[in-house]
Amino acid sequence: xxxxxxxxxxxxxxxxxxxxxxxxxxxxxxxxxxxxxxxxxxxxxxxxxxxxxxxxxxxxxxxxxxxxxxxxxxxxxxxxxxxxxxxxxxxxxxxxxxxxxxxxxxxxxxxxxxxxxxxxxxxxxxxxxxxxxxxxxxxxxxxxxxxxxxxxxxxxxxxxxxxxxxxxxxxxxxxxxxxxxxxxxxxxxxxxxxxxxxxxxxxxxxxxxxxxxxxxxxxxxxxxxxxxxxxxxxxxxxxxxxxxxxxxxxxxxxxxxxxxxxxxxxxxxxxxxxxxxxxxxxxxxxxxxxxxxxxxxxxxxxxxxxxxxxxxxxxxxxxxxxxxxxxxxxxxxxxxxxxxxxxxxxxxxxxxxxxxxxxxxxxxxxxxxxxxxxxxxxxxxxxxxxxxxxxxxxxxxxxxxxxxxxxxxxxxxxxxxxxxxxxxxxxxxxxxxxxxxxxxxxxxxxxxxxxxxxxxxxxxxxxxxxxxxxxxxxxxx
Amino acid sequence: xxxxxxxxxxxxxxxxxxxxxxxxxxxxxxxxxxxxxxxxxxxxxxxxxxxxxxxxxxxxxxxxxxxxxxxxxxxxxxxxxxxxxxxxxxxxxxxxxxxxxxxxxxxxxxxxxxxxxxxxxxxxxxxxxxxxxxxxxxxxxxxxxxxxxxxxxxxxxxxxxxxxxxxxxxxxxxxxxxxxxxxxxxxxxxxxxxxxxxxxxxxxxxxxxxxxxxxxxxxxxxxxxxxxxxxxxxxxxxxxxxxxxxxxxxxxxxxxxxxxxxxxxxxxxxxxxxxxxxxxxxxxxxxxxxxxxxxxxxxxxxxxxxxxxxxxxxxxxxxxxxxxxxxxxxxxxxxxxxxxxxxxxxxxxxxxxxxxxxxxxxxxxxxxxxxxxxxxxxxxxxxxxxxxxxxxxxxxxxxxxxxxxxxxxxxxxxxxxxxxxxxxxxxxxxxxxxxxxxxxxxxxxxxxxxxxxxxxxxxxxxxxxxxxxxxxxxxxxxxxxxx
Numbered sequence: 014x015x016x017x018x019x020x021x022x023x024x025x026x027x028x029x030x031x032x033x034x035x036x037x038x039x040x041x042x043x044x045x046x047x048x049x050x051x052x053x054x055x056x057x058x059x060x061x062x063x064x065x066x067x068x069x070x071x072x073x074x075x076x077x078x079x080x081x082x083x084x085x086x087x088x089x090x091x092x093x094x095x096x097x098x099x100x101x102x103x104x105x106x107x108x109x110x111x112x113x114x115x116x117x118x119x120x121x122x123x124x125x126x127x128x129x130x131x132x133x134x135x136x137x138x139x140x141x142x143x144x145x146x147x148x149x150x151x152x153x154x155x156x157x158x159x160x161x162x163x164x165x166x167x168x169x170x171x172x173x174x175x176x177x178x179x180x181x182x183x184x185x186x187x188x189x190x191x192x193x194x195x196x197x198x199x200x201x202x203x204x205x206x207x208x209x210x211x212x213x214x215x216x217x218x219x220x221x222x223x224x225x226x227x228x229x230x231x232x233x234x235x236x237x238x239x240x241x242x243x244x245x246x247x248x249x250x251x252x253x254x255x256x257x258x259x260x261x262x263x264x265x266x267x268x269x270x271x272x273x274x275x276x277x278x279x280x281x282x283x284x285x286x287x288x289x290x291x292x293x294x295x296x297x298x299x300x301x302x303x304x305x306x307x308x309x310x311x312x313x314x315x316x317x318x319x320x321x322x323x324x325x326x327x328x329x330x331x332x333x334x335x336x337x338x339x340x341x342x343x344x345x346x347x348x349x350x351x352x353x354x355x356x357x358x359x360x361x362x363x364x365x366x367x368x369x370x371x372x373x374x375x376x377x378x379x380x381x382x383x384x385x386x387x388x389x390x391x392x393x394x395x396x397x398x399x400x401x402x403x404x405x406x407x408x409x410x411x412x413x414x415x416x417x418x419x420x421x422x423x424x425x426x427x428x429x430x431x432x433x434x435x436x437x438x439x440x441x442x443x444x445x446x447x448x449x450x451x452x453x454x455x456x457x458x459x460x461x462x463x464x465x466x467x468x469x470x471x472x473x474x475x476x477x478x479x480x481x482x483x484x485x486x487x488x489x490x
Numbered sequence: 491x492x493x494x495x496x497x498x499x500x501x502x503x504x505x506x507x508x509x510x511x512x513x514x515x516x517x518x519x520x521x522x523x524x525x526x527x528x529x530x531x532x533x534x535x536x537x538x539x540x541x542x543x544x545x546x547x548x549x550x551x552x553x554x555x556x557x558x559x560x561x562x563x564x565x566x567x568x569x570x571x572x573x574x575x576x577x578x579x580x581x582x583x584x585x586x587x588x589x590x591x592x593x594x595x596x597x598x599x600x601x602x603x604x605x606x607x608x609x610x611x612x613x614x615x616x617x618x619x620x621x622x623x624x625x626x627x628x629x630x631x632x633x634x635x636x637x638x639x640x641x642x643x644x645x646x647x648x649x650x651x652x653x654x655x656x657x658x659x660x661x662x663x664x665x666x667x668x669x670x671x672x673x674x675x676x677x678x679x680x681x682x683x684x685x686x687x688x689x690x691x692x693x694x695x696x697x698x699x700x701x702x703x704x705x706x707x708x709x710x711x712x713x714x715x716x717x718x719x720x721x722x723x724x725x726x727x728x729x730x731x732x733x734x735x736x737x738x739x740x741x742x743x744x745x746x747x748x749x750x751x752x753x754x755x756x757x758x759x760x761x762x763x764x765x766x767x768x769x770x771x772x773x774x775x776x777x778x779x780x781x782x783x784x785x786x787x788x789x790x791x792x793x794x795x796x797x798x799x800x801x802x803x804x805x806x807x808x809x810x811x812x813x814x815x816x817x818x819x820x821x822x823x824x825x826x827x828x829x830x831x832x833x834x835x836x837x838x839x840x841x842x843x844x845x846x847x848x849x850x851x852x853x854x855x856x857x858x859x860x861x862x863x864x865x866x867x868x869x870x871x872x873x874x875x876x877x878x879x880x881x882x883x884x885x886x887x888x889x890x891x892x893x894x895x896x897x898x899x900x901x902x903x904x905x906x907x908x909x910x911x912x913x914x915x916x917x918x919x920x921x922x923x924x925x926x927x928x929x930x931x932x933x934x935x936x937x938x939x940x941x942x943x944x945x946x947x948x949x950x951x952x953x954x955x956x957x958x959x960x961x962x963x964x965x966x967x968x969x970x971x972x973x
Contacts, residue, residue, distance in 0.1 A: 039714075039715075054582055054681075057816050058811040058816065059562075059580070059582075059811075059816070059817065060562065060568075060570060060575070060578075060580075060683040060684070060811065060817075061561075061562045061580075061584060061679070061680065061681040061682050061683050061684065062680070062681070062715075063679065063680045063684075063715055063716050063717070064717070065714060065715050065716075065717055066717060093807055095807060095810055095853075097810065097813065097827075097830055098826075099815055099826050102811060102813075102815060102816055103810060103811045104807075104810025104811055104813070105807060105810055105811075152826075283853075283854055283855050285806075285807070285850065285853035285854065285855075287803065287804075287807070287853060287858075287862065290687040290688035290718075290804065291687050291716070291717060291718060292717050293717055293718060
């Protein structure tokens with residue numbers, strides 16, 4: 014029986030930023046299947062190559078610092094971090110050790126329906142190392158990623174479960190995507206995490222021994238690694254062998270689902286940090302900072318609160334709407350165009366998302382724009398079309414890529430108005446007393462004759478359901 | 491007829507008049523290069539296949555020149571003076587080389603240097619020591635030894651060097667020529683192997699202030715790849731030279747000129763200081779104000795150690811890239827750790843290794859405060875003292891080093907003279923523009939005077955140097971031939 018201990022978790026989240034060129038060089042920053050195709054002398058550490066700071070990366074770093082409510086520095090300063098490894102050809106990683114772009118932040122997240130504040134130690138801009146692949150007797154290096162912009166955020170040890178850790182990571186991934194600062198795609202290796210885990214007695218005031226798990230590359234692995242590590246430490250502690258939990262760096266092995274020792278604290282590298290002389294202090298003017306602040310969009314959680322609060326949507330629906338900024342923006346555009354929020358939500362969560370998934374399209378790629386949806390719902394409201402017709406029009410717009418007005422107009426709109434159809438039917442029955450007589454005498458097949466007559470007279474526009482209803486009412490009475 | 495002993499402007503006139511062809515100039519430069527290589531070991535590479543170029547409008551068009559082997563030259567071997575890079579051929583040019591190429595200047599040689607520019611004797615490069623054409627038993631100083639050697643030997647009118655620790659100006663003094671290091675960031679360092687990034691400067695070795703000005707004019711200006719460069723659009727060095735020193739206020743630092751601070755001085759040093767004071771009197775006699783000022787001796791004495799700490803630290807960092815993984819010969823071993831180790835063990839020279847050990851030590855987390863950060867504080871105090879001088883003076887004069895070129899057989903410094911020997915470093919600490927010009931002879935060997943100005947005020951500095959140069963008779967001198 015394992016005693017229950019409190020787990021304490023801190024995260025380091027590395028996220029690759031979007032930009033045209035790399036953070037310290039002029040080569041293209043972008044994923045490429047062709048290895049070593051986006052490289053220049055700086056990325057390869059050739060002698061004499063110098064760093065040239067990308068303003069867009071600074072802007073994105075400042076934006077994310079503000080999203081995390083961090084304190085901004087007066088100027089950007091970079092430090093050299095030194096180590097030998099084949100993925101770092103210059104032996105120097107440029108990072109922000111002395112003066113990070115953000116310190117002492119806090120951000121509210123949601124985990125299992127509860128709100129929680131996560132405290133941020135710091136967030137700093139640095140350059141990425143090359144990507145390596147290891148084979149049995151050889152390793153290959155792809156320098157496309159070398160010198161790409163990387164933002165690393167470090168939380169305080171303030172997360173207490175694997176669920177909270179993953180909720181935070183999900184929250185941040187969403188924030189990066191909403192801000193447009195990163196694609197934040199774990200499948201492309203754009204997010205990588207280091208996880209610090211320790212355990213302590215529920216009533217203890219001092220943290221236990223901290224173990225770092227390096228390079229955990231998916232959120233599910235973060236979850237599994239934490240679960241495993243907490244269990245491992247707890248078992249040792251329960252067995253009175255807590256001294257076997259040592260301050261060390263471990264790695265998570267996906268196959269076995271375990272963590273394994275990489276190096277102990279004694280083997281820790283001295284990175285010999287000092288300020289990079291080749292990048293003069295880069296001042297963040299208040300005007301620029303403010304202009305960046307104005308570009309920060311409302312983020313998912315804030316939108317979700319508005320959807321459930323102001324619009325009265327369910328928590329479930331609101332969560333679906335805010336999962337992607339593009340969908341949320343689409344939804345809000347619909348509302349601005351006068352569509353009822355619940356109705357817009359239904360259209361999007363039921364029909365549009367299903368259509369997107371089926372056809373593997375994003376919401377920005379489908380033909381149906383918020384204006385179209387507003388036009389359709391407006392016509393339902395006016396009674397020009399029924400809700401059933403609205404659905405037909407909706408799919409016709411999507412499939413045929415034509416304006417909804419092509420399917421809703423005086424010429425081809427269905428006649429669903431019972432009064433109008435009743436007048437037409439009365440006329441037809443009056444003009445065919447013989448057929449009415451025969452039908453009532455039992456010749457059921459004649460029913461289709463009356464439907465045909467209505468259709469002929471309305472040139473096919475009569476709503477068949479309404480028409481049949483009315484005919485039955487009049488003939489079967 | 492020899493041409494390469496002439497000034498840039500003279501050569502340009504001859505080219506324009508058609509009295510000499512670009513090919514004749516280049517042929518002479520290459521032929522002299524081989525002679526000088528034979529005698530003094532000035533070159534890592536003589537660019538025999540160079541194209542002569544065309545005589546165009548630019549004053550440097552078709553003029554052959556040499557560059558220290560630390561400037562990346564596309565398609566031309568660039569070793570940085572190190573065995574670790576003995577076969578390295580860059581696929582890109584340093585920005586400064588590009589600017590000269592755009593002007594039409596012709597790269598004719600890559601000159602011998604101290605390994606990675608970290609030495610100051612011109613003897614630690616992988617291809618051996620450089621001998622001084624004024625006396626082959628003596629050194630040229632370093633790191634830009636081969637460049638100074640080639641220029642004083644009359645191979646071409648100018649050559650590029652780098653000045654990190656007086657390393658353009660000291661060799662100039664030892665070779666009786668002009669060595670000019672502009673304000674930090676005036677010339678892009680992109681593509682120049684990094685030594686001590688916060689003190690590295692591109693510099694020029696020439697036989698006259700005017701030639702140095704022309705070359706710097708051509709290379710200067712902002713570069714997107716070097717963030718420390720700045721807008722130099724308003725600076726026109728050659729055009730600003732009129733030699734008019736009226737109203738200029740000069741000074742010299744008593745602690746760096748008065749023999750009373752050097753009780754252990756030998757006759758050579760005494761003669762060097764006397765020669766310097768003679769030149770000060772010469773200026774005063776011409777009505778130019780030269781004040782004697784005093785600077786805290788403790789600060790001056792701290793200069794060599796401040797340089798040792800910061801210099802070793804930054805060099806250690808910059809040399810991290812020397813692993814043999816991507817360029818240079820790949821080391822032997824079963825894994826990358828062994829390969830890196832093998833490459834660095836075999837490739838790096840002993841002086842560089844010593845500096846890396848020192849640099850690693852002062853950068854260690856637990857040592858940084860005591861060494862690295864206190865050296866940075868020391869650097870700031872020394873720079874502030876010089877900035878204080880520039881509030882009252884246009885330039886500071888000082889004797890270049892402790893006298894003429896030292897013997898190759900004895901590279902030790904004379905105890906008690908370190909403060910003077912290394913005073914040239916102060917300009918590197920502060921990024922101040924600084925120039926050394928020949929100011930006489932001691933025991934038959936050339937000696938120099940170093941003139942330092944305030945940052946960004948290169949025009950004033952060069953004009954002062956130009957004026958002083960004009961009052962003396964050492965401009966354009968070639969080793970062994972006199973003027």
